[in-house]
Amino acid sequence: MHAITNGGWIEVITGSMFSGKTEELLRRLRRAEIAGQEVVAFTPAIDDRYGETTIGSHDGRSWDATPIDPETDLEAVFAACNGEEVVAFDEANFFSNSLVDVCERLAADGRRVIVSGTDQTFRGEPFDPLPHMVAVAEYVEKFRAICAVCGEPATRNQRLVDGEPAHVDDPTILVGAAESYEARCRHCHTLRED
Numbered sequence: 001m002h003a004i005t006n007g008g009w010i011e012v013i014t015g016s017m018f019s020g021k022t023e024e025l026l027r028r029l030r031r032a033e034i035a036g037q038e039v040v041a042f043t044p045a046i047d048d049r050y051g052e053t054t055i056g057s058h059d060g061r062s063w064d065a066t067p068i069d070p071e072t073d074l075e076a077v078f079a080a081c082n083g084e085e086v087v088a089f090d091e092a093n094f095f096s097n098s099l100v101d102v103c104e105r106l107a108a109d110g111r112r113v114i115v116s117g118t119d120q121t122f123r124g125e126p127f128d129p130l131p132h133m134v135a136v137a138e139y140v141e142k143f144r145a146i147c148a149v150c151g152e153p154a155t156r157n158q159r160l161v162d163g164e165p166a167h168v169d170d171p172t173i174l175v176g177a178a179e180s181y182e183a184r185c186r187h188c189h190t191l192r193e194d
């Protein structure tokens with residue numbers, strides 16, 4: 001593969017929950033730091049599972065990050081950037097489609113932009129802004145977890161409420177991890193529709 005050397009670009013890390021997106025993001029940030037590059041990372045203020053100023057993976061690794069209010073604060077990204085070569089966004093599924101424009105401006109400014117987030121809602125529908133980010137990115141990697149029911153590769157996010165499949169009309173946003181979600185394949189993924 002011919003890697004880009006003459007300017008900024010966008011990388012997307014996506015896939016189901018528990019598929020290793022955050023581990024991969026942290027791996028890329030560690031390697032950038034080893035290469036002597038300045039890194040700044042942002043996380044939505046809504047996701048406080050691992051502490052407000054931390055990007056955390058399901059296996060316990062973490063990285064310091066600046067919390068951003070996903071509703072109102074995206075312009076604050078530019079104020080928080082101080083010429084870093086690498087700009088990362090975790091949990092991009094909590095941001096609006098305005099994140100696409102922010103990432104395009106950062107890439108146009110010569111930055112390496114890395115965006116991580118799940119690409120499907122618990123209903124199995126596209127979860128904006130990830131599908132849009134995929135369309136404008138130079139590099140995309142989609143990861144699969146292991147289906148919690150059958151052990152096949154999992155691309156879907158099963159939401160569970162009191163151990164039962166969530167209802168199709170439930171709100172899209174529900175911050176959580178293993179207490180509310182499982183990784184599942186398309187055959188084992190279910191929704192309550194009654």
Ligand SMILES: Nc1ncnc2c1ncn2[C@@H]1O[C@H](COP(=O)(O)OP(=O)(O)O)[C@@H](O)[C@H]1O
Pocket residue numbers: 016017018019020021022023024056057058059145146147148183
């Ligand atoms: N069903 C599963 N499939 C794969 N990994 C899982 C599963 N459940 C828990 N894990 C753990 O989650 C880790 C991935 O965590 P993380 O990078 O935070 O995922 P993501 O950011 O995609 O939600 C795996 O290395 C593994 O230790």
Ligand SMILES: Cc1cn([C@H]2C[C@H](O)[C@@H](COP(=O)(O)O)O2)c(=O)[nH]c1=O
Pocket residue numbers: 016017018021022047091093117118120121122123157172173174175176177
């Ligand atoms: C499918 C789905 C997920 N979420 C939330 C649940 C978690 O807080 C994050 C995903 O985290 P991960 O790092 O990918 O494990 O998104 C949601 O609010 N709504 C959904 O439909």
Ligand SMILES: [Zn+2]
Pocket residue numbers: 147148149150151152184185186187188189
């Ligand atoms: Zn399955």
